[in-house]
Amino acid sequence: MPRRSVEKLLAENLEAKKILAELGALLGAAAQPETSQRKETMPITVAKTVRELAVEVPNATRVFEKLGIDYCCGGHKSLEEACSDAKRPVDEVLRALEQGVDTASPQTARDWSTAPLGELVDHIVNQHHTYVKNEVPRLQALIAKVVGVHAKNHPELEQVQVAFSELANELAAHLMKEEQILFPYVKQMSAGKGCGPSCFGTVQNPIRVMMMEHDGAGEKLREMRRATHDYALPQDACFSYGTLFNALLEFEADLHQHIHLENNILFPRAIERERR
Ligand SMILES: [Fe+2]
Ligand SMILES: [Fe+2]
Numbered sequence: 001m002p003r004r005s006v007e008k009l010l011a012e013n014l015e016a017k018k019i020l021a022e023l024g025a026l027l028g029a030a031a032q033p034e035t036s037q038r039k040e041t042m043p044i045t046v047a048k049t050v051r052e053l054a055v056e057v058p059n060a061t062r063v064f065e066k067l068g069i070d071y072c073c074g075g076h077k078s079l080e081e082a083c084s085d086a087k088r089p090v091d092e093v094l095r096a097l098e099q100g101v102d103t104a105s106p107q108t109a110r111d112w113s114t115a116p117l118g119e120l121v122d123h124i125v126n127q128h129h130t131y132v133k134n135e136v137p138r139l140q141a142l143i144a145k146v147v148g149v150h151a152k153n154h155p156e157l158e159q160v161q162v163a164f165s166e167l168a169n170e171l172a173a174h175l176m177k178e179e180q181i182l183f184p185y186v187k188q189m190s191a192g193k194g195c196g197p198s199c200f201g202t203v204q205n206p207i208r209v210m211m212m213e214h215d216g217a218g219e220k221l222r223e224m225r226r227a228t229h230d231y232a233l234p235q236d237a238c239f240s241y242g243t244l245f246n247a248l249l250e251f252e253a254d255l256h257q258h259i260h261l262e263n264n265i266l267f268p269r270a271i272e273r274e275r276r
Pocket of ligand 2: 174262
């Protein structure tokens with residue numbers, strides 16, 4: 001292509017980009033608020049359930065995680081009840097939620113309650129299932145190492161080892177069921193290919209089983225917390241001990257977020273989609 005026509009094309013391209021940017025700026029004020037403005041105006045009240053707040057309020061799950069509010073398996077409780085369970089004053093949690101809204105960034109404010117279901121499924125698998133599959137063997141090796149050195153003085157580490165091993169086995173089977181049975185069905189619905197024949201009748205059946213298994217996983221996480229007094233490091237803890245507790249805390253936070261996305265967003269939306 002002659003040089004002049006390339007330059008011309010580039011100039012036209014730049015001009016088009018400029019026009020698009022101006023149009024975007026003009027339309028942005030009207031289009032963007034679909035997610036961000038809607039969320040900003042959501043009232044935060046104690047009468048709402050934890051699930052509603054976790055879905056509607058930007059950064060709510062981060063706040064809940066930090067303050068020990070159960071937002072995944074206990075999402076059906078009112079905020080007041082959940083604060084009482086976590087022994088946190090309601091005012092403190094409300095204040096933190098309001099601050100969370102103010103500091104929400106576009107990255108953390110992705111609105112999965114309106115994103116296509118297929119995208120949400122891909123996000124769960126790519127982000128959270130992959131994380132579990134990578135972390136389980138690493139953590140099992142780390143637990144074995146710390147147990148070998150410290151279990152003599154800290155027998156609770158053996159409890160952690162047993163609980164984590166049971167959790168790992170349950171999760172391996174659970175993720176496989178989601179990836180091979182439930183999620184393909186949800187993606188098929190999401191792609192507008194209808195519900196088609198399934199081996200489980202309605203989607204509510206596998207969802208009920210998945211939610212029961214989530215409850216079981218949540219209990220295993222609580223068991224490890226109880227055994228370690230909320231992952232408090234003893235005086236004689238070595239570097240690996242600290243690394244293990246940090247990794248277990250991260251694993252717990254990731255699993256909470258993972259279960260929140262499924263219990264509070266994906267599953268209700270899949271049930272609704274099938275109904276329609
Ligand atoms: Fe999952
Ligand atoms: Fe799950």
